[in-house]
Amino acid sequence: MAAKEEANQPKLVPHLVVDDAAAALDFYAKAFGAEEMVRMPGPGGKLIHACMQINDAMVFLNDDFPEFNDGKSSTPTALGGSSVTIHLHGPDVEGRFQRAVDAGATVVNPLEDQFWGDRYGVLRDPFGxxxxxxxxxxxxxMNEVLAQMASGS
Known part of the structure; x- marks a missing residue:
């Protein structure tokens, strides 16, 4: 049977590894309005795959399975942090930021007006x-942005 044409459309999908993927799905729904699309439980109740949609973009996630990763955990907590930041852009940043904090996110950088024209802040979710x-x-x-960067302001 041939795959549906839309199944093979080019896309970039972040894939998050967490401890307690079921709790993560609940958190992302409360914090960011994520809509769960797929939840695939595996042995022992851990989720081997889940898919959610945030801001019309897909995000995959699954529980940590060190046994399939050379015996190493790959959660941000196990790795001592994350080198990736997922960016959510859109209206009502104040409300969206507070919603995430109320759901359990930790403020890394508070919302502030930035020289490049955005009101911008950073959060860490409970999964790192x-x-x-x-x-x-x-x-x-853009010339103003470049001048601000060059002056160090």
Missing amino acids: HLWSLAETVREVD
């Missing part, structure tokens, strides 16, 4: 992943 949230609040000419 970083999320930046932003809303464009003013249009800024």
Whole structure:
């Protein structure tokens, strides 16, 4: 049977590894309005795959399975942090930021107006992943942005 044409459309999908994927799905729904699309339990109740949609983008996640990763955990907590930040851009950044904090996210950088024109802040979710949230609040000419960067302001 041939795959549906849309199944093979090019896309980039972040794939998060967490401890307690079921709890993570609940958190992401409360914090970011994620809509769960798929939940595939595996042996012992751990989730081998899940898919959710946030801001019309898919995000995959699963429980940590060190046995399939050379015996090493690959959660941000086990690795001592995350080198990736997932960015959510859109209106009502104040409300979206507070919703995530109320759901259990920790503020890394509070929301502030930035020289590049966005109101921007960073959160860490309870599973160790970083999320930046932003809303464009003013249009800024790229020459102004470059001048601000060059001056160190």
